Amino acid sequence: MLIRGAREGKVLVASAGVHGDEYEGVRALFELTTWLDPARMSGDLLCVPVANPEAFWAMSRTNPVDGANLARAFPGRVEGTLTEAIAHTISTAILPHADLYIDLHSAGVRYEMPALIGYYTSMPAAAEAARVFGAEVIWGHPVVADGRTVSRATELGVPWLYTEMRGAGRVHADDLAMLRRGLRNLLRHLRIIEGEPEIVTPRWRLHGDGNIDKGLLSGKRGFLIPLVELLDTVKQDQLLGSLHAIDGTKIEDYRAPCDGVVVLIHACPLVQPGEPLFLLTEVHE
Ligand SMILES: [Zn+2]
Incomplete structure (x- = not known):
């Protein structure tokens, strides 16, 4: 979905539903696309609310067609499996447009995580965007594992963020409120919409590997x-x-x-x- 501002400006790219059982980001992007007024925007929002439709309809972290985890398939292959083809499309048609990219994850049906914003510590623009997003838990990663949306963004030189949310197959009201505020803050930070970001002082600053495979x-x-x-x-x-x-x-x-x-x-x-x-x-x- 593309919400194109009446005036030129930066492009915020957002995705949700890379894992099919994570709902908070999907809902936040649905809301954002109805709430934004293109006439008052300088720049664009380009977003993919449900990046993995087969997994979404199956309420599954992985894609039931080929059993693959989309967040391990980047940059993908155009003639690969369905999951690899989705990764390729996002890699080539979506991510290169970004001045800033955010991938909205949550703990999904089986897990529970605190609502947080994560970033790559080697990208100063991402560290600043993570601060501006406004989350009580902020997590800096010194390494980026291969195969992610965000590892592809790193290759493209695009500063990126990601979220985690409580999950458990639900959309909690306070997690949704944090996402609404965070996305609005990023749009303001990029001067796509008017106004100053609403800064939140983090209560937790985490550091380290975020790879749940480990x-x-x-x-x-x-x-x-x-x-x-x-x-x-x-x-x-x-x-x-x-x-x-x-x-x-x-x-x-x-x-x-x-x-x-x-x-x-x-x-x-x-x-x-x-x-x-x-x-x-x-x-x-
Ligand atoms: Zn996820």
């Missing part, structure tokens, strides 16, 4: 009982939770591999082998 993984299937909450500070070897068989007996314990802050919990008690259960990162002083 979180604590389950070894078996079972019923998860977490012993920590989001944004709890934990010590190395602290017990984070345990997995139980269907007679209630404990079959696995999960301990913190390092000191850190809890940024992801497998929110659905039913766990399959190999799923990420907890992710920790560092707090930046």
Whole structure:
């Protein structure tokens, strides 16, 4: 969807629904496209509210047609699988237009994460945009894993941000309010719409890898009982939770591999082998 301003200016590119079970960003972009008035804009909003339609209709993180994770498929291939073709289209037809790019993720149906804004620490323009977005939790990443929308943006030299939200297959009112304010702030920051950004002082500054593929993984299937909450500070070897068989007996314990802050919990008690259960990162002083 393209909302083209009456006057020339910068282009904000936004995407949501890269994972099909993440709804907060989809709704925020629906609202934004109806709320913006092109006659009062200097520059454009180019957005993809549902980037992965097959996964969206299946309520699935991955694409049911080829089983692939769109957020691991960039830059994609035009003659590849459906997922690779979607990645290629976003890589070539959407991202190159961006002066700033934001990819709206959330924890999805199975996980829970704090509402946060994330950025790449090697891009000063992204660090500034993350501050302007206005989130209580701000997370700087020193490395960008391959295959993401944002790794493609990095290759293109486009400053980028991403969000995480609470998820669990819902759109929480306060998370939606944060997204509305954040997107409006970015449009103001780029001078696409008039007004000054509404700055929020972050309560948490996180630093480190955000790759959930590297979180604590389950070894078996079972019923998860977490012993920590989001944004709890934990010590190395602290017990984070345990997995139980269907007679209630404990079959696995999960301990913190390092000191850190809890940024992801497998929110659905039913766990399959190999799923990420907890992710920790560092707090930046
Ligand atoms: Zn996601």
